[in-house]
Amino acid sequence: xEYLPNIIFAILxxxxxxxxxxxxxxxxxxxxxxxxxxxxxxxxxxxxxxVNIALGQSKLVKRPxxxxxxxxxxxxxxxxxxxxxxxxxxxxxxxxxxxxQVLPSAxxxxxxxxxxxxxxLVLVCVTVFWLRRNVxxxxxxxxxxxxxxxxxxxxxxxxxxxxxxxLFLVMNATDTVFQTAGSGNVISQxxxxxxxxFDVETLHTIERVAWWLHIVGILVFLNYLYxxxxxxxxxxxxxxxxxxxxxxxxxxxxxxxxxEVKLMMDPDADPYAAPPETGEDDVPAKFGASDVMDLSQVQxxxxxxxxxxxxxxxxxxxxxxxxxxxxxxxxxxTRDRLEEVGKNIDANNGEFKDDGKQLLGDYITNxxxxxxxxCNACVEAxxxxxxxxxxxxxxxxxxxxxxxxxxxxxxxxxTNIENNGAPWPxxxxxxxxxxxEA
Amino acid sequence: xxxxxxxxxxxxxxAEGKQPEILFWVGSAGxxxxxxxxxxxxxxxxxxxxxxxxAVLGTEESNTGDVAKRAxxxxxFQMQAVxxxxxxxAYEVKRIVTCDPHxxxxxxxxxxxxxGNYEVIHHTQYLQELISTGRLTLEGNTYKGKRITFHDPxxxxxxxxxxxxxxxxxxxxxxSLIEMKRHKGTALCCGAGGAQMFKDAEPGNKEINVxxxxxxxxTQPEIIATGCPYCNTMMTDGVKFKEKExxxxxxxxxxxxxxx
Numbered sequence: 001x002e003y004l005p006n007i008i009f010a011i012l013x014x015x016x017x018x019x020x021x022x023x024x025x026x027x028x029x030x031x032x033x034x035x036x037x038x039x040x041x042x043x044x045x046x047x048x049x050x051v052n053i054a055l056g057q058s059k060l061v062k063r064p065x066x067x068x069x070x071x072x073x074x075x076x077x078x079x080x081x082x083x084x085x086x087x088x089x090x091x092x093x094x095x096x097x098x099x100x101q102v103l104p105s106a107x108x109x110x111x112x113x114x115x116x117x118x119x120x121l122v123l124v125c126v127t128v129f130w131l132r133r134n135v136x137x138x139x140x141x142x143x144x145x146x147x148x149x150x151x152x153x154x155x156x157x158x159x160x161x162x163x164x165x166x167l168f169l170v171m172n173a174t175d176t177v178f179q180t181a182g183s184g185n186v187i188s189q190x191x192x193x194x195x196x197x198f199d200v201e202t203l204h205t206i207e208r209v210a211w212w213l214h215i216v217g218i219l220v221f222l223n224y225l226y227x228x229x230x231x232x233x234x235x236x237x238x239x240x241x242x243x244x245x246x247x248x249x250x251x252x253x254x255x256x257x258x259x260e261v262k263l264m265m266d267p268d269a270d271p272y273a274a275p276p277e278t279g280e281d282d283v284p285a286k287f288g289a290s291d292v293m294d295l296s297q298v299q300x301x302x303x304x305x306x307x308x309x310x311x312x313x314x315x316x317x318x319x320x321x322x323x324x325x326x327x328x329x330x331x332x333x334t335r336d337r338l339e340e341v342g343k344n345i346d347a348n349n350g351e352f353k354d355d356g357k358q359l360l361g362d363y364i365t366n367x368x369x370x371x372x373x374x375c376n377a378c379v380e381a382x383x384x385x386x387x388x389x390x391x392x393x394x395x396x397x398x399x400x401x402x403x404x405x406x407x408x409x410x411x412x413x414x415t416n417i418e419n420n421g422a423p424w425p426x427x428x429x430x431x432x433x434x435x436x437e438a
Numbered sequence: 439x440x441x442x443x444x445x446x447x448x449x450x451x452x453a454e455g456k457q458p459e460i461l462f463w464v465g466s467a468g469x470x471x472x473x474x475x476x477x478x479x480x481x482x483x484x485x486x487x488x489x490x491x492x493a494v495l496g497t498e499e500s501n502t503g504d505v506a507k508r509a510x511x512x513x514x515f516q517m518q519a520v521x522x523x524x525x526x527x528a529y530e531v532k533r534i535v536t537c538d539p540h541x542x543x544x545x546x547x548x549x550x551x552x553x554g555n556y557e558v559i560h561h562t563q564y565l566q567e568l569i570s571t572g573r574l575t576l577e578g579n580t581y582k583g584k585r586i587t588f589h590d591p592x593x594x595x596x597x598x599x600x601x602x603x604x605x606x607x608x609x610x611x612x613x614s615l616i617e618m619k620r621h622k623g624t625a626l627c628c629g630a631g632g633a634q635m636f637k638d639a640e641p642g643n644k645e646i647n648v649x650x651x652x653x654x655x656x657t658q659p660e661i662i663a664t665g666c667p668y669c670n671t672m673m674t675d676g677v678k679f680k681e682k683e684x685x686x687x688x689x690x691x692x693x694x695x696x697x698x
Contacts, residue, residue, distance in 0.1 A: 249597025250547035254512045258552065261516040288510065317627040317650075322643030371640040374508050374632030375592040380623050396510030410509050413636040417514060421500030422466040423636055431464075432496040434475040435445045435482075 009091035009215075016219030023226040027304060030342040034297040042245040053385060054240040060383040063311070066132075069125040073161070076118035076125075077233070080168065083115050087215050097178065109183030116172065116187035119165040126161045133158075140310030143319075145329040150308055153228050160221050167217060171210035174203045232307035236384040239305040242298045243385025248376045251393060254287065288397025291358040292338045295394060302386040303335035312378035312388060318371040325371035327378035327388035333363035334391060360395055369395050370407055443482045447496040448529045458493040460564070461531045463545065465538035466501045467667035473674065474667035477537055480696035481561055488574040492535075498525050504544035509633035516552065519544075523554035537561045537692060539594035539666045540631075546598070560594055562604040562665050562691050569610055576698045581611040586694075587618055587659040589650065589673060590625035591666035604665050604691055611698045616657040626650045628672035635668050651676025655686075662688045 039046070052058045057074065061067035086099045095101070099108050133141050133154055141154070172178055173191035185192070195203060225231050232239075289295050292303075312327035313319050319326050337359045345352050360366075372392045379387050399405045406414070413423045421428045451458055462485065467474040485492050503518030522545075526534075534556050536542050546558035559567075568574035588608060594600045601622045608615050620626045629639070629646025639645060651673060654662045662677070664670040667690070674688045 247598045249543035249593045257512045317646045321646050323640045372632050373627045373634050375627035376596040380596050400510035407637050409637040417501045426470045431469045
């Protein structure tokens, strides 16, 4: 029975990581429901973006307060997780603080000391984050799409971090050997006195409980990611890599349309000829997007990456003037619908069964889509290179080209362009009249 | 604008066997909209003054298709693009300047994959070039010390990262350039983009152009400078809404330079 803790630990670890891996597989499958995007271009720039925007958080710090707080939690999270390495080795092999034994004591003390300081800083930042969300009432956390689960989700993540950091500090404070060694307990030495009334045996029990809860907490948190907005801690990196590397004003040209336009403009084309045989992948089921499967894999990755910070929405001119459009909601809707489609596939042995729903109408309304000025403020604001505008345009394309459902004034405008090459009903032959007008 | 403007067309140029150094893409607003036509004429006045060998397409120019594309009508956009590209390529156009950031963005970024490859520049970039190469000199002191705030057009600024050219040109007038709180990357849209110019706004509690005009009014400007005919309309309407049209002028950078 002496190996029982090791075995329990190994089982927990395998179960925790296994369940997470399973969900990651689902996530990848869901993203692959979108159509492929060629991202083999601009490789140096893509990597530069990963370094600056994702790792360096260059866009995040454009809002100094939240950017600074986030940077601390981010650095703390990454660095403190080095400690998890030690916990895993200790757990699997039944050692205790393996680092203390194999590393020079000064180095080990420095590392743990740094972790402890970061843990306290993270606690402070997380507290401020909580206050910002629940007490200070910052506008972007109060939008209608943030009611219910998204609000709880944001708070649950903060509670997780508080609990994990506290457990880490308590674990150190009640470790009598670690405290006696007196190296690296920069913070926990001040917590240790709170437990001074306990005998060594009880202290050991508290230390063990904190240790186990800490690693279990980390595994639970890891598995919480998939069900939460918090996936950005992983997906921000690929998402930034696949982010837009051409000027923001440049929208993609639909190849399927190009083929048809070329045919129409070709004087030698036989209008009655059968369409040329091409690979089935070349023919889109429809123009534009009415559901998540019509979007690109990058757009779907965008949806999973969104952490609902709302910087996009807080910069959106439509949203600022009370319109229904919120770029954040566009991303949340896309993700929620994609999850719904994913669950549908799970429930139907790997096949999607029509559920009579789609992204357009059931999640995103025409009113939201037609409120967009395509100004790119949302794209500029996103700290992780999400492009809500591209989804809006793709859905407008569906409305216009598949449903002829543009607002009447826009239909008039487009008819004018078709007839006389201007959005107004002026004669093309009058195009140079300005030259001679007084 | 008493003096007669010289506006040669590509067809006339070709008949004389000449090739202009630059094509001036006037755009639909610049051709038909009464307010925007003043910007067009101001820009031509500058081109004439700087002795630029330019031409326009005139009646051979058609809408870029930009607004149709933003509205979701990719078919109409590509039809327009292919027609325009055919004309531009037939005249072997290499370099294009336009006062409309929407045309600028569309021709520069969205025409190439359809066969239209040109160097496209915005008129503020061209003005900067004319000034820095000494072809255009600003002698007057019309705007010296005047409080001017510049409203970034989305498709020039965020869309294509052109923030400095309009500001550099404005500085040449010796005006005092005051930035709005939201400027450059975080500049607020005027509300006209994405085909909004041609439709009523969706239900809300404010018009976007009014909000943007409030941004501008905070800087207590004498002039709101624009670089886009649609922004100009929106800001002009905003200033009227605020009943400030007697105190504050909304002028395109081309108009400012033409009168400098």
